[in-house]
Amino acid sequence: MKTYFTKVFLLAVVTTSLISCDSELDIKNTNRLATEEYYQSQDEAQAAVDAIYNGLIIDGNYQRMTPIMGDARGDEARSRSPWIFLAQTANFTVPSTDGALEIAYLGYFTVINRANQALEAIGQIEDIEPELRDRLIGQAYFLRALAYFNATNVYDNVPLVLEVQTGAETFFPSNQETTQADIYAQIESDLNEAITRLPVSYDNVSGPDIGQAARATVGAANSLMGKLKLYQGDYGGALPYFQAVVNSGEYDLAPNYGDLFSQDPAIENANPGRIFWAEFTQSANVDFNWGGDPTVNWRQFSAIAPTYSGADFYDFIPTQFLVDELKQERTINDEIDPRYPATILSYLPDEGLTQSYGQPYFLDQNENYIAKYTLANTGGDPFVCGINYHVIRFADVLLMYAECLANTGDIPSAATHVQRVRDRANLPDREAEFAGYNLNQFMEQLAHERVTELAIEGLRWYDIKRWGWLDDPAKLNELEANDPDFSTYTSNRNYQPFPQTELDRNPNLVGNSAND
Template sequence: MKKYIYTLLAGAMLAGASCDSQLELTNPNIPTTGTFWQTEADAVAAVNSIYNSLMIDGTYMRMFPSLMDGRGDDIQGDSPWPDLMLVANFTIPTTSGPVAWVWEAHYQMVWRANQVLGNVPDIDMNQDLKNRVLGQAYFLRGLAYFNLANFYKEVPLITTLPADRSEFYPSTASEEDIWNQIISDFTNAKANLPVNYQNVTGPDRGHVGRATSGAATGMLGKALVYRQRWAEAAVQFEELIAGQHGPYRLMENYRDNFDPRTENNAESLFEVQFATPEEVGGSELNWGGNPNANWTQVSAQAITYAARGYGFNDFLPTRALYNDFHLEATVDGRKDPRLLATIASFEPTENSTRLYNDEWPYGPDEIYPRKYTNDGFGPSVEPQFRSGINYRVLRYADILMLHAEALNELGRTQEAYGFIQQVRDRARLPNLATVKPGMNQAQMRDQIAHERFLEFAIEGQRINDLIRWGWFNDPQKVAFLRSRDAEFNTWTQGNQYMPIPQGELDNNPNLSPNSANN
């Protein structure tokens, strides 16, 4: 899959040829909207270009995960780069470059998806393939807006190509309209996508990594949870748990979810397909900008998160995260196995005293991120911006935990135990129904928050959970966060969201600053 869907297509991204009243120039080497959008191959190449937007710096290559993780109480900044530190302590200005990169990259995804959705219906091609192309465009646009809504709260909602210059300056949409569109896009994606691509007929046959009906169903359920539409969300999760969209299951080894050797496994509903130059070629780093056929497909997250002396060490796990992994021993009296898959720490009782290929080089109390680094998978020092570890956007463990949450909110608290326990069983933790029987709804909410904190640490999930649970509106919860991560001491109301980039506000008179952090 890595060799196919990330093919770059510069021509499909162009609006048209340049012209003025005296001279018209057309570059014969670059297709225009007038000459493209003719064939099945054009449709497939265009949808491939949307996937390419997933692996640049403003999306999953580096900056989006970094700016999501930095705002949680599982990670704290430890970087010489001011932007990363200011995001982590909730004081980032509107002029931040990285905050603008996230905006630009996600709207690139939206733009490319809108081109596919606007032009592919008119192409004479195999209908099943057309449905799959459209389904992927809906899914990727839904994912782009899901990220934008969680990152900025309120943004312009663009679903069609501009007819003329009057549509170049879209206004800020309401939060409700944005989320309705996200839910609509995932619903349309689900209706058009296959369970997998193993037996389809067409150039996408056999591809692994494309959006599927399972990915769309999972993201639809997740979006519904974020809007507290619990009953509707539970229906989506029940389909996945029943195997209607494929045989998803938890991997026996938790670390398989972050290992480049076990990508696209049975737990993965959707992941971004990174690869090293040795695997797929490329000579120029895929930071972003104008499409370039020589781009690599690498992730920069590994070197960004890697420990001091092995990478940039821009983030550290919080001591609260480390301590919470020690709140329960496993059924055989050992430490939670997710600890050492998530955090690099000196644990002689667990036979873990090495970092990369070296004996532990730090003090015994120092801790560093391990998840999404190449520690254990590669050379002694992170190669410069050369990680091929796929970013797991959605995994089956999240489906189980979200379903438990939906059931609890529906008053079916006792039913939630079993779905949480599936995740705990993988970590070899005791039966929750035995150690904490008969929890009420409020107690189960807190338990789910704890379970999610450990299962999804350093996966860009925590800040979204804190926001959607309303913790920033609860003085007791804010005090709790401040006790665990000093960066929350400089948080002020609304700044859990990122500001609308100043450059966008300057260029678009119809765009409003973020109402949350005015």
């Protein structure tokens, strides 16, 4: 199960940068099949979809850069990296000329272009079981929607590329008339297609994908649709999608919070709270999965482990704000919130926290380090870290559902879902208190609940933006107090700049406000 997404055929198609295609460079590679020679069977249709999933585990997506784009720009973590790109991403000053901006941009379009290719190919192959065809098409639409959701939230008005690029004109798409509203509308269209085709799970399907749990489901599509509506402030529109997930009976909260970030396959597979995730493994194969065409020698490790680890690259540290938030409440047994040691590595002997990386604590005892998505609590080689990355998990859906309920007038029901998340952390029952809050009070509490449950999961920056805090001088001052990197934030820096390399390649592309 852990490796099937990398067992894909290498096809002679464009899958990454939107580059020019000069006829003088049209040299046939005899080691690779052309698309017209390849797509003939059901197995090849599934391979086309598997190739899309493979794009999720490269550097531009969930191996490293997509989480960093969220974590660095929020107030939960600060960069201390010698890599200037990470430091300038964190303090909102990265110039468009920094070549590293292209990593995520190409990562998103790798997924988008592979999804376009799969959608075209599946339509051409006649000999596919009808139900499998629907599932494959549904997965391609979901994955394209996910890639565009990430791309537009990072870069704003990226070009809409919805067909396989086959000639010089299609290699130079324009975004000059494209708005984020247009992109959101396309994401909604793709998700509507996915929702009608995807199964609840793959446990009982009939076909070669039976039992393959990492594939997109209707629960994942409903969750992303709800999130899409929420990000546009359409609380009422989001409600039925979150409600469908919460009431489906398919998901629950894992009893042990720390198990959410284990690389033990048995613990990962037993987690009832995962809805959609990027699969990584502990393979020690020789080729690193930074990007490009996959090979049978690819390892599939999560690079967040060495990047965030205090014992390795040590590129990020938790802010004191995050430390204080996670220490704010103790459990009903007067113990530290169990989410603290799963998120932050600290030397706290009074709390029984005296280990780091599977050894007696050897780091600076006066500093705090990031634990989540690293091997801080277990030890091991970070370059074979196999912790799956949660793209959508049930606790996030519960808190987003609560936000929508509160903003449509049902704060008591919203309080129930918030307390459900708190119960897993063994925190005091404050449901009745929350139920009596007005909307402003509830949203302040919800912000706390989200940061303690979902810290260092790439979400906080997007919460800050959609809540309007960047436009509120008092909130902006608060953010700067939480994280001094906000002292260099300016209003044109809500997005990463378009990579200058991409603007140079494509004469029809225009930058966003951060390129000004």
